[in-house]
Amino acid sequence: MEKKDEKMLIDREEMVLKGKVEVVGNLIAAKLSGGNIEFFSFGEYFEANPLLEMIEPHAHLKNQIWSDGIIHSFLTSNDITLKIKMTAYNNTLVYHIQNLSPMRINLKMRGSLSTFSWFNPDFRDKIAEMANVHFNFHDGILEGSYGGSYFICVTSNGSMTADIKGSYAIYEIKSNLLPRESFSFAVLGDSSREKVITYSKTVLNNSRMVEDMKKKWIKDIISKIPRLNTTKPEYLLLWKYMWYIILANRATVWNNPALKKPFTMPSKFALRHQWLWDSSLHAIVLSLYDVKMAEEELLNLFEAQKLDGRIPHEIFLSKEFCKLFWGVDDYSPWTTQPPVLAIAVKYIMDSGGEKEFLIKAFKVLERYDEWFRKARDADKDQLMAYIDYLESGWDNAVRWDEAIRLFEKNPFKYKSKYKEIRMAPVEAVDLNCLIYIQREVLAELAEKLGLHEKAEEYIRLANETANKIMLYMWDPENRFFFDIFEENHEQIKVKSPAAFFTLYAGIASKEQAEGLVKHLLNPKEFWTEFPLPTVSADHKEYDPKGYWRGRSWINVLWFDIMD
Structure with missing residues (x-):
C-alpha cells in the first residue's frame, strides 16, 4: 500500500490499525496471514486451519493495514502485484484478490473445513457423529450441516474441487486472472441451507456490498459511544477500538x-x-x-x-x-x-x-443467594466456599494448590459434604466480598420494590458475612486478608489480589486499607511491571507467564482500580 493510499484511509475511516490480522462477524472469525486465511471458525460448529492457502503464485507481503473491519494487503513478487481485501459481516466472510500486475496470473489455492473440535482431532470425529455433521460438494459449492440447524457453504468464482473425508473436507481452487481482474472467495453461515446457497451467489457477484455493510455498522456503533471530554487525542483511537472490541x-x-x-x-x-x-x-x-x-x-x-x-x-x-x-x-x-x-x-x-428487568433480577439473585447458602456453606457460617478451582474463575491459581492436594489425599472426606467437588472447600476472600455486595444489592432492590422485610433480611446477612471476613480472614501480623479452609478456618498463606476485594466491597477498615496499600505498591509483591499479578511476586510459585499463576488479569485489575 502506497503512503498516500494509507493516509487517505487514515483520514477517511474511523479506525486504522497496523498489525491487526483478525476480522469477525456474528459467529465468524478469521485471521489473514499474507495471502492466507490461516484461521477460521464458525461458532462451535465449524473450523479451519487453514481455510485458504495461496500455493501459486509465490508472493510475499509488502504491506497490510486493518481499516474499519476490513484488512487491506498487498503481495508482490517480481512483476506480480496482488491487492487482497478480507472482511466479515454478520455470518459472511469475503476474501477478494485483484490482479494489479501487467500480465495474466494463474492462481492456485487450497483449503479445508472441519467439524469444530477446538482443533482436537480426538474430538472431531466424535462430535461429527454426535451432532450428525455432514459435508456435501456440488456445483462448485462445499456445504456443511451441523445437526440440521447450522449450515455453512464455501464458494468462489474460480474452479473448485473438493474431497470429503467424513468429519472434514479439503478443497482446491484455480483461477486465471487477467490484469485488473478479481478472484472472490466467500464463506457463509445460516439456519437455512436454501438461504445460505442463495445468498452466496449474491455475495460473489457483489463482495463490495459486505464491505459497505461492515463500514456502516462500525460508523453506527462509533457514533453512539460515550464521549469523554478529557480524553487525550492520542488515546482517542484506543477509546474507539475498545468499544469496537466489546461490540464486535x-x-x-x-x-x-x-x-x-x-x-x-x-x-x-x-x-x-x-x-x-x-x-x-x-x-x-x-x-x-x-x-x-x-x-x-x-x-x-x-x-x-x-x-x-x-x-x-x-x-x-x-x-x-x-x-x-x-x-x-x-x-x-x-x-x-x-x-x-x-x-x-x-x-x-x-x-x-x-x-420489569429489576423485578426479574431480584428473583434470580434471591434464588442464587439461597443456593449458595444451601450448596456452598456446609458449616452454615455465612462464608461461602469454592469446591472446584474452575468455578473460582481463577482456574489454576496458586491459592488452590494446597486445597487440591488435600482433596487428592482424601477425596472421600470431602465428598461426604459435597457431591461434586475437586478440592478441599475454600472460603475465599473475593468470593465472600462478592457475596456481601450481592446481599447489599438485594437489599437495595428489595427496598426499591417495596419489600422492606426482605431488605432487612439481606442487610443482616450481608453484615454477618462481612463480620466473618474480618474475624477469620484478616492476619494482623502480615496486615493482609487470606483465604481460609472451610473445615477449620485455617488461613491459606498465599498472598493474592483477592485480598484487595475487601477495599472494593468497603469491608476493610482504614487501618487495614493502609496495610493493604503497602502490599499493593510493593514492587516485590504486587506493583510489578504489569501490576496485580494473581499471586504475590515473592511467592516461590510466581510465574508472570503462568495462566493464573502470576499473570495480570484485567477483570481482577478492574476491581482493584475501582477500590
Missing part, C-alpha cells in the same frame, strides 16, 4: 435453547461461550453504552438458572462439546462462577434499568 464480540445464536438472547463472547477466536462473570463484567461496560443491551446481556444467565437456584458458570454453543468437555448432557456444567452478577444489576439499576 456480541453474538446471536439460533436454535439453542440456552442462548436465546444476544450476548458477548470474551473472544470469537478462543472463548466462544457465554461465561457468568465475563458477561456480568460486559454488562457493566454496556450499561454505559446502551442500558437495554446491558439488560439483554444478562437474560441468558437468568434463563440458565437451574431449579435449585444455581447459575452455571458457562453456557456452550454446542451441547456436544459440553458433553465431551464436562461429561454432562447439557449446555452447562455443574459449577458456578464468581457472583459478579449483582454488581452488573446494580450498574443497570443506576443507569435507569426497566422495573
